[in-house]
Amino acid sequence: MYNPADAKNMLALGKMLLAEKNNAATSAQQQIEELKKVINYHDWRYYVLAEPVVSDLEYDTLFKQLKKLEESYPQYKTPDSPTQRVAFTLTKEFPAVQHLSPMLSLDNSYNAEDLATFDTQIKKLTSLDSIDYTLEPKFDGTGISLVYENDQLVRAATRGDGSSGEEITNNARVLRSIPLSAAFSKFGIYKIEIRGEVLISKTFFESMNQLRREAGLKEFANARNTAAGAMRMQDNREIAQRGLEAVMYHIGYAVNTQNNNLLARKIESHQQSIQMLAELGFKTPLHDLFVTHSLDELVKKLAKWEAQRETYPYEVDGMVIKVNRLDLQEICGATAHHPRWAIAYKFKAKETTTTLLDIDFQVGRTGAITPVAKLQPVQLAGVTVSSASLHNEDYIVEKDIRLGDTVVVERSGDVIPQIVRPLPETRTGKEIPIIFPKNCPVCDTALEKTETEAVWRCPNKQCPAQVVEGIIHFVSKNAMDIEGLGRNQVKLFYQENFIQNIPDIFQLPYHEILQLKGYKEKSVQNLQKGIENAKDRSADRLLYALGIRFVGRGNAKILMQYVEDVEDLKNWTPEQLQELPEIGPTVAQSVCDYFADEANLHLLHQLKAFGVNTQSKQNSQELLGDSLSGKTFLFTGTLQKFSRNEAETFVEQHGGKILSSVSKNLNYLVVGENAGSKLAKAEKIGTVTVLSETDFWAMIEG
Numbered sequence: 003m004y005n006p007a008d009a010k011n012m013l014a015l016g017k018m019l020l021a022e023k024n025n026a027a028t029s030a031q032q033q034i035e036e037l038k039k040v041i042n043y044h045d046w047r048y049y050v051l052a053e054p055v056v057s058d059l060e061y062d063t064l065f066k067q068l069k070k071l072e073e074s075y076p077q078y079k080t081p082d083s084p085t086q087r088v089a090f091t092l093t094k095e096f097p098a099v100q101h102l103s104p105m106l107s108l109d110n111s112y113n114a115e116d117l118a119t120f121d122t123q124i125k126k127l128t129s130l131d132s133i134d135y136t137l138e139p140k141f142d143g144t145g146i147s148l149v150y151e152n153d154q155l156v157r158a159a160t161r162g163d164g165s166s167g168e169e170i171t172n173n174a175r176v177l178r179s180i181p182l183s184a185a186f187s188k189f190g191i192y193k194i195e196i197r198g199e200v201l202i203s204k205t206f207f208e209s210m211n212q213l214r215r216e217a218g219l220k221e222f223a224n225a226r227n228t229a230a231g232a233m234r235m236q237d238n239r240e241i242a243q244r245g246l247e248a249v250m251y252h253i254g255y256a257v258n259t260q261n262n263n264l265l266a267r268k269i270e271s272h273q274q275s276i277q278m279l280a281e282l283g284f285k286t287p288l289h290d291l292f293v294t295h296s297l298d299e300l301v302k303k304l305a306k307w308e309a310q311r312e313t314y315p316y317e318v319d320g321m322v323i324k325v326n327r328l329d330l331q332e333i334c335g336a337t338a339h340h341p342r343w344a345i346a347y348k349f350k351a352k353e354t355t356t357t358l359l360d361i362d363f364q365v366g367r368t369g370a371i372t373p374v375a376k377l378q379p380v381q382l383a384g385v386t387v388s389s390a391s392l393h394n395e396d397y398i399v400e401k402d403i404r405l406g407d408t409v410v411v412e413r414s415g416d417v418i419p420q421i422v423r424p425l426p427e428t429r430t431g432k433e434i435p436i437i438f439p440k441n442c443p444v445c446d447t448a449l450e451k452t453e454t455e456a457v458w459r460c461p462n463k464q465c466p467a468q469v470v471e472g473i474i475h476f477v478s479k480n481a482m483d484i485e486g487l488g489r490n491q492v493k494l495f496y497q498e499n500f501i502q503n504i505p506d507i508f509q510l511p512y513h514e515i516l517q518l519k520g521y522k523e524k525s526v527q528n529l530q531k532g533i534e535n536a537k538d539r540s541a542d543r544l545l546y547a548l549g550i551r552f553v554g555r556g557n558a559k560i561l562m563q564y565v566e567d568v569e570d571l572k573n574w575t576p577e578q579l580q581e582l583p584e585i586g587p588t589v590a591q592s593v594c595d596y597f598a599d600e601a602n603l604h605l606l607h608q609l610k611a612f613g614v615n616t617q618s619k620q621n622s623q624e625l626l627g628d629s630l631s632g633k634t635f636l637f638t639g640t641l642q643k644f645s646r647n648e649a650e651t652f653v654e655q656h657g658g659k660i661l662s663s664v665s666k667n668l669n670y671l672v673v674g675e676n677a678g679s680k681l682a683k684a685e686k687i688g689t690v691t692v693l694s695e696t697d698f699w700a701m702i703e704g
């Protein structure tokens with residue numbers, strides 16, 4: 003059904019539908035059915051294969067077209083339409099549902115010896131002396147069970163206690179990697195229960211946390227808990243923001259219309275069941291599946307996976323070894339806890355113990371006080387860990403963490419190491435309870451805490467720590483991207499009294515900087531150039547750089563589409579701002595509070611006086627012309643002449659568009675040094691013009 007050979011047809015069909023719009027010759031019902039097919043195809047390309055073939059704009063146009071047709075002809079709207087994924091209704095509670103077959107756990111193994119024991123046991127149970135095993139990743143997410151009946155998704159459930167789980171169908175429907183309908187009937191299957199894991203990719207998880215950091219929100223601790231929490235959210239519109247994906251790896255139950263068990267008859271092996279699921283449009287471990295009858299080979303492969311686990315796009319905590327033949331699986335059977343035909347091989351824990359030496363109370367840009375644990379350095383999953391986040395006071399109190407404690411440290415989701423718990427049984431009596439400061443450790447102002455938040459904050463806006471962090475944020479990569487002015491330089495210049503606030507950046511005493519250790523004529527010139535360049539940054543970067551709470555890059559971009567000058571935001575009420583797409587009440591209030599403060603308006607006036615651009619893109623675009631209008635670009639590798647950020651801003655200011663990945667919609671791929679897979683992909687597509695950095699600037703000048 004999702005044969006790649008269909009790609010051409012689907013693309014052609016999509017283009018035709020886009021062009022024809024309301025062609026009277028095709029009936030509305032036909033158009034709806036075709037649009038559904040095309041959109042499902044593109045969802046599969048994007049969410050299952052991660053290889054989109056149309057631009058977001060083309061996809062949105064098709065989607066809107068389908069929505070419009072369905073509104074005009076509601077009689078042709080079906081529950082499996084891609085427009086029906088988000089229900090816009092709150093799920094108040096998740097009723098308990100009985101699984102069709104128990105959702106068992108897995109037995110664990112840790113070394114080659116354990117696996118040899120497993121192999122001996124299987125051979126004994128099956129009376130065979132050679133067994134084909136499959137090997138696949140053990141995904142570290144949250145379990146999900148899907149039931150399809152008559153080719154339609156009818157139910158989704160959490161694992162629960164293994165025999166019954168919570169029904170989360172409305173939430174599962176939001177995940178575009180879960181087909182709303184799948185042609186199981188092609189395989190003679192009428193009703194089927196399939197198992198898998200809901201995950202968030204490492205890159206998505208990191209970018210989500212970065213956005214949360216920028217917006218002053220608490221970061222998520224790890225991808226697994228975030229995924230599990232998201233699947234039980236009441237408002238399924240929010241789930242769509244969490245980047246959830248479902249990978250399916252097991253069939254628990256399958257019957258035909260006569261209710262005859264089909265497993266081990268129609269589908270003979272685990273490998274075949276994964277192939278079938280992949281063919282029907284599910285995301286599966288098909289490409290990571292390895293089959294062998296040799297234990298030696300299995301062990302070698304496991305070691306390879308373990309060594310490369312960090313490069314895998316999802317969190318994996320081990321591998322799963324399964325007997326391939328389903329009839330043999332049936333013979334082996336299961337205990338109440340786990341099937342006898344499968345075993346998990348667990349990777350070495352990303353968890354260890356060490357001593358909590360001290361606590362550093364750090365003051366962030368928004369005044370939030372974060373306790374950071376200073377640890378006796380320890381090796382953990384390949385890196386030396388010497389500090390860990392303790393989150394907030396409640397966390398310390400809840401876990402009763404004390405200075406001098408032996409603590410369990412975990413690196414999960416490859417983010418900052420966490421202290422999981424102390425080991426009270428190892429206490430000597432010399433451990434000291436942690437006392438959270440009442441005053442700011444930097445400026446001594448009394449700390450404050452609102453009822454709704456767990457964090458203590460320093461309310462003093464002039465607190466040196468907040469001021470310095472604010473300046474560091476202003477110059478940072480995603481904000482004004484000032485080359486030559488990073489965290490260390492800002493700290494140094496603050497100490498030296500060269501910078502006390504943001505406008506000071508634009509009136510640095512360069513002759514005095516020249517006297518500092520490490521500075522030479524050339525480096526000062528470069529710094530000066532970096533600061534001059536920053537004056538032309540887009541206004542949405544400036545708005546983000548100002549560090550308004552809850553205003554991340556995305557919100558800043560949206561806001562700047564509606565005003566000509568950053569300062570114009572002072573004329574908007576919270577109610578008006580909330581009318582804008584994706585702007586909620588918290589962001590709206592925060593923006594209004596910021597612009598109601600005279601000191602902030604004064605800051606903007608000073609920046610303007612120094613020549614910093616405050617005008618929105620439409621205006622700066624007019625100034626620079628539209629020479630790149632309609633053209634799409636992507637930069638890869640290290641550029642020499644300008645930073646990637648600068649080059650991208652340049653393209654945008656001239657009316658061009660930056661794409662995030664190589665696709666057929668890409669016109670130009672500009673390659674710097676050490677370009678990687680993007681170049682290979684562009685060459686494969688064949689229609690992308692590859693430019694060196696020199697070619698690019700020559701083309702611009704030309």
Ligand code: IVH
Pocket residue numbers: 105106107108138139140141142144145197198199251252322341344346
């Ligand atoms: S097979 C009846 N395959 O790990 C056996 N499980 O710790 C069904 N898991 O409960 C499980 N990746 O939630 C299987 N490739 C994989 C898996 C996997 C992750 C989860 C699953 C299971 C848990 C046991």
